[in-house]
Amino acid sequence: MDALPYLYQYSIGSIVLGTGLFFAWRHGFVGLQPGTQRRNLLMMLGGLLFFMGLQGYMQFIAPLAPHKTGGGTPVQPQSVGTSLDYAVIIFYFLGILAVGSYFGRNNKSTTDFFFGGQKFAWWFITMSLVATTIGSYSFVKYSRVAYTYGLSSSQTYLNDWFWLPLFLFGWLPIIFFSRVVSIPEYFEKRFNKSARLAMTVLLLIYLVGYIGINLFTMGKALHHLVGWPIFAAAVVVAAISAVYVSAGGQTSVIVTDLMQGFVLILAGGILLFLGISALGGFGEFWAFLKPEHRQAFPNFNTDPSYSSVGIFWQDGMANSAVYLFLNQGCMMRFLSARSLNDGKKAAVATLIILMPIAAMVVASGGWIGAAMESAGMFPTDPALRPNASNIFYWVAAVLCKPGIFGLVMAALTAALMSTVDTLITAVAAIFVNDVWRPYVKPNQPDRYYLGIARKSSISVTIIGVALVPVFMTFDSIYSAHGAFTAAITPPMVVTFLFAMLWPRFTSKAAIWTLVGGSLLVLFSLFVPEVIAPFSHGIPRVKADGTLLEYANAYKFTRALFGLTVSTVIGVVVTIFTEPEPMEKMKGLIVGTAGPEGGKISEVFAPSPKTLARVVATSADSFNEMSGRYDVRMSAAALAALGGEPGNHLLISDKRWWFGGLRSAHCTVSLNTLGESDNSVELGPDLNGVVAKAHSNVVIELLP
Numbered sequence: 088m089d090a091l092p093y094l095y096q097y098s099i100g101s102i103v104l105g106t107g108l109f110f111a112w113r114h115g116f117v118g119l120q121p122g123t124q125r126r127n128l129l130m131m132l133g134g135l136l137f138f139m140g141l142q143g144y145m146q147f148i149a150p151l152a153p154h155k156t157g158g159g160t161p162v163q164p165q166s167v168g169t170s171l172d173y174a175v176i177i178f179y180f181l182g183i184l185a186v187g188s189y190f191g192r193n194n195k196s197t198t199d200f201f202f203g204g205q206k207f208a209w210w211f212i213t214m215s216l217v218a219t220t221i222g223s224y225s226f227v228k229y230s231r232v233a234y235t236y237g238l239s240s241s242q243t244y245l246n247d248w249f250w251l252p253l254f255l256f257g258w259l260p261i262i263f264f265s266r267v268v269s270i271p272e273y274f275e276k277r278f279n280k281s282a283r284l285a286m287t288v289l290l291l292i293y294l295v296g297y298i299g300i301n302l303f304t305m306g307k308a309l310h311h312l313v314g315w316p317i318f319a320a321a322v323v324v325a326a327i328s329a330v331y332v333s334a335g336g337q338t339s340v341i342v343t344d345l346m347q348g349f350v351l352i353l354a355g356g357i358l359l360f361l362g363i364s365a366l367g368g369f370g371e372f373w374a375f376l377k378p379e380h381r382q383a384f385p386n387f388n389t390d391p392s393y394s395s396v397g398i399f400w401q402d403g404m405a406n407s408a409v410y411l412f413l414n415q416g417c418m419m420r421f422l423s424a425r426s427l428n429d430g431k432k433a434a435v436a437t438l439i440i441l442m443p444i445a446a447m448v449v450a451s452g453g454w455i456g457a458a459m460e461s462a463g464m465f466p467t468d469p470a471l472r473p474n475a476s477n478i479f480y481w482v483a484a485v486l487c488k489p490g491i492f493g494l495v496m497a498a499l500t501a502a503l504m505s506t507v508d509t510l511i512t513a514v515a516a517i518f519v520n521d522v523w524r525p526y527v528k529p530n531q532p533d534r535y536y537l538g539i540a541r542k543s544s545i546s547v548t549i550i551g552v553a554l555v556p557v558f559m560t561f562d563s564i565y566s567a568h569g570a571f572t573a574a575i576t577p578p579m580v581v582t583f584l585f586a587m588l589w590p591r592f593t594s595k596a597a598i599w600t601l602v603g604g605s606l607l608v609l610f611s612l613f614v615p616e617v618i619a620p621f622s623h624g625i626p627r628v629k630a631d632g633t634l635l636e637y638a639n640a641y642k643f644t645r646a647l648f649g650l651t652v653s654t655v656i657g658v659v660v661t662i663f664t665e666p667e668p669m670e671k672m673k674g675l676i677v678g679t680a681g682p683e684g685g686k687i688s689e690v691f692a693p694s695p696k697t698l699a700r701v702v703a704t705s706a707d708s709f710n711e712m713s714g715r716y717d718v719r720m721s722a723a724a725l726a727a728l729g730g731e732p733g734n735h736l737l738i739s740d741k742r743w744w745f746g747g748l749r750s751a752h753c754t755v756s757l758n759t760l761g762e763s764d765n766s767v768e769l770g771p772d773l774n775g776v777v778a779k780a781h782s783n784v785v786i787e788l789l790p
Contacts, residue, residue, distance in 0.1 A: 092384035092395035093146045097139060100249040100403065104135060107252025110588065114678035116256040116690075123691070131252050134439050138248050141443075145238055145383035152381070155374035159366075159462035163471070164484035165492075175493030179350075179500065180327055186346060187339035198714045198752075200540050201268065201516045203338040203423040206737060206747040209432035212424050215341045216433065217441045218348035218505035219416060225449040226355075226499055227304055230479035233453025236393055237380025240453060244446035245383075246403035247411065247438050253677075254411050255431055257587055260680040260690045262418060263427045264790070270415050271521040277586050277675045278594035280525075285601040286579065287521045290415060291514060293575050295547065298510045299554025306555060321555045324500060325507065325548050340508045341423060342748070347501035354498030355448030361486040362455030366462060375458035388624045396623045397643030405576045405646040412587075413579050416513035425737055425747050426789070428691055452479035455486070507551070515543040533714055573642055574612065577649025578604030585657050590672055596660035604653030611648055615640035621648045682790040695788045697727040698741065699765040701778050707770030710754065716773055718753045720786075721762040725755065728788040732757045735789040738767065740778050751776050752789075 108131060111117045117131065118124035198204065233240035267273045270290060275283035306321035315323075366372045373381075384395040391397070410417055424430040456478040459465065465472050473481035483495050519540050528535070582600045585592040611617050615627065618641040628640050641648075674680045681690045699720070708717040718738070725731070732755050739750035751773055760768050767786060769777060778784045 089382075089384075089387065090147070091387045093142065095387070095396060096246065096384070096399050096403070099399070100246065101135070103249040103404075104131070104252060106588075107131075107250070107254075107256065110677045111252050111256035114256070117252075127256075130435065134248050134251065134435075137439070138245055142245060142383035145381060149238075149381040150378040152378075153374060154376075154378055154461070155371070156461050157463045159459065159464040161466050162365075162459075162464050162485050163466060164481060165488065169489040169492075171489040172493030172496060175490060176496050176500065179497040183343050183346070183501075184327060187343045199338065200537055201419055201512060201519075203341050204750070204752060205423055206425045206739070206750040206752065207341055207423050207429070208743070208746040209424060209429040209436065211341055211345055211746040212420055212429065212433035213436045213441065214348035215344035215505075215509075216417070216420055216437045217445055218344040218351060218501070219420070219509045220410075220437075220442075221351050221445055221449055221505070225445075226452065227307070227479055229446075229449040230452035230456070230482075231475045232393060233450035234456045234478040235453075235475050236385045237376060237382065237454070237457060238450075239380075239382055239385040239393075239395070240450040241443075241446035242384060242395065242398055243402045244442045244449075246399065247407045247442060249403070250407055250411050251434065251438055253587075255434055257677040258412050259421065259427065259430055259434070261587070261675060261677075262422060263430070264680045264682065264690075265674050268422070269517050269520045270413055270418060271517060273675065274582075274586070274597070277672065278597045282594060282597045282601070283521065285598055286582075287517060289575065289579055289601065289605065290413070290517060293409070293572075293579075294415065294510050294514045294517070295550055296554065296575070298507055298514070298547065298551030301507050301510070302551050303555045318552075318555055322552055325552050340505075340512055341420070343508065344505045347505040350494075350501045351498050351505070352444060352448055354495050354501075355451050357491065358483060358486060358495060359447065359451035359455065361491075362451065362459070362482065365464075365486060366455075366458055371462075372455075372458050375461040376454070377457070377461065380454075380457055388622075389626070391625050391628050391641075391643075394623075394625055394643070397625060400647040400650070401573045401643040401645075405580055405650060406572045408580045408584070409572070409576045412583055413576075414513070415517055416509035419513060419516060420509075425739075425750070425787070426694055428693060431691060452482040456482045459485075507548075510551075511544050511547050514547045515540050518543045518547070532711055534711065573644075573646040573649070574608055575605075577608060577646055578602075578653045581650055581653035581657055585661075586675075587677055589661075590669060590676055591666055592657065592661050593664040593667055595664045596657050599660045600653050600657040603656045604649060607652045608645065608649045611641075611645055615645075618645055618648045621651060694790070695728045695730075697724055697765055697786050698783050699724045699767045699786050700762075701774070701782050701784055702760065702762065702766050702768045703774060704768045704770050707772040708756070709772070714752075716751060716753045716770075717756045718773070719756045719758050719760040719768040721760045721764065721766045723763065724765040724767060724786065725759070727765055728786065730755060730788050737787040737789055738769075738773070738777055739785045739787070741783050741785050749777055 108117060108128070111127070111131075115124065117128040119128070229240050229243070261267075262273070265273070265276065267276065271283045271287040274286045302321040302325055303317070306315075306317035306319075306324075310317045310320060363369050363372045366375060385398075386394055388394050388396050421430040421433065424433060453475075456473060459482070483492060487495055519536050523539050523543075524531075524536060528539075578601050581604065582597050585600070586597060619627070622641050622644045625641065625644060628642075672679065704719075709715075710717055715735075718736070728734075728736075730736075734755045736753045736755060737750055738753055739745075739747060742749075753773075760766060767784065769784075
């Protein structure tokens, strides 16, 4: 078996992982000391060994099993799009609208709108991240890849792990303690306004383009399955997403994504179960897969459409880094967690547990289709036989009875809406915080910006719909997605990593890296020959002279070209520019972010908590500038927390299964409540959001 793809990924990936562990060790997050340090180290190394073992088994042992062919009976798609299917889809649409609107009704500030009040438990964030990761394009494009290349379609979902130490022990503490609300704002704090503006432009292009890709793939799916016109289907789904997002913001997104995450996993699991059952059980399914289809990695460099080295650089290095560190929607998810520890748990659970599950869910149609073809279950009429582009639709239509087919359609819709709603709120956040607030209307009340956020959410959706015809010009969704991300992400990744890890990296170097790297990548779209030295021998796709054909040439290894030239620009410009004061970077580079006046070892320390009795009052005291309620506490409760007036609190219903939905951020009032026990005073608004009078609540003291 070919060991080169496996060794290549884990050699370079281990360097990325090792870099993260080096900084984590240097700043006391991991080590050999008993307790948290050793646990963190074992967690990182254990995750690496798990994925090395899993992919090693798939690459070297699984292909050795015998391959079986024939013996099956040709099958035809059943009647699809019945009244029951439409009823399931409509019921799902109405349920999402109702849930999203209901839970998002209490938004009073931009913090509520963009970050859901920063109150959610880790498991809410985890399911939301998975639902966001699995877009509508995921089912279609990964089933296509799975049908053609087998289990290697999972490579994309199993290579994010290398970035986890840098994310957990570097970026996560920075965004929590620096109080930044957007990626471009971080670049202004770390560098200057020019760097912020450059990053704003690139991020908006990246996020708005993603919205267009998702709407296009959803329209294409509905067109194949129920015959709706692609553009019209995209408009319908976009309108539904825009309604609950503009009404409820991040709270609506996270709550609906919890539902949609379960629907995605359930529907993909059902499709895989039905396919395995139709083939006669897992043993038969496994035997019908071709030996090369059981491998973790495809060819190293022989197929320009899907090679392991190309996918590693485009997805594992460039796209995974952008997803974890620079995707505004992902950042907003983690900032919606009620604590840094909850964000940490969400990251680990997502990458170790749910990403392998997601890999199976999105590729199920392609794996089943490939096994059914080996079993002789494809129609004999060539006109009725499926191909790689429509294999997901064909398998769903063959296996799913009315009602179940509607559930699969609901899953596709869930995949679309759970990604698009995140992107809509992300673009709205950047527009409000990095365009409108600093340049158009500064120093306005928070409620004014809340109104702009709602209006911009609708505007962003309209722009995404307008991009659908552009992406309709691509024959392959995978090609469209890969070419787009490989072209836009490398300069952002290099600039960010230098900003976070290298104190010597200067403001001028950041701007030159962003702008110069983007221009060179743009140049490679017209002159793809410059990518050839970075292509690892991958053949160039023949071009017919159009821009899109040139973009398709070396479309995956363009990411390596972009990463390399951006790195060279960043290093050279840094060497020839003056260093900047270290004081400017405190809290913005790895190892300097932590509680004010505290130690770095306290970054992931649990916050003090206490149980308190609710005392009702006739009126709430809401601070428009801070976006929090001012509450009075008893001296006993304040002493139990070790707090003082002006401290930041999170008051929550004591029942954990609400996951933070029934909670609110508050500030300790200067006046003490005259009660002898642990008690807190809540007005009518907080009584409705958190808990009723005389019940008990959990009060957490936040840094």
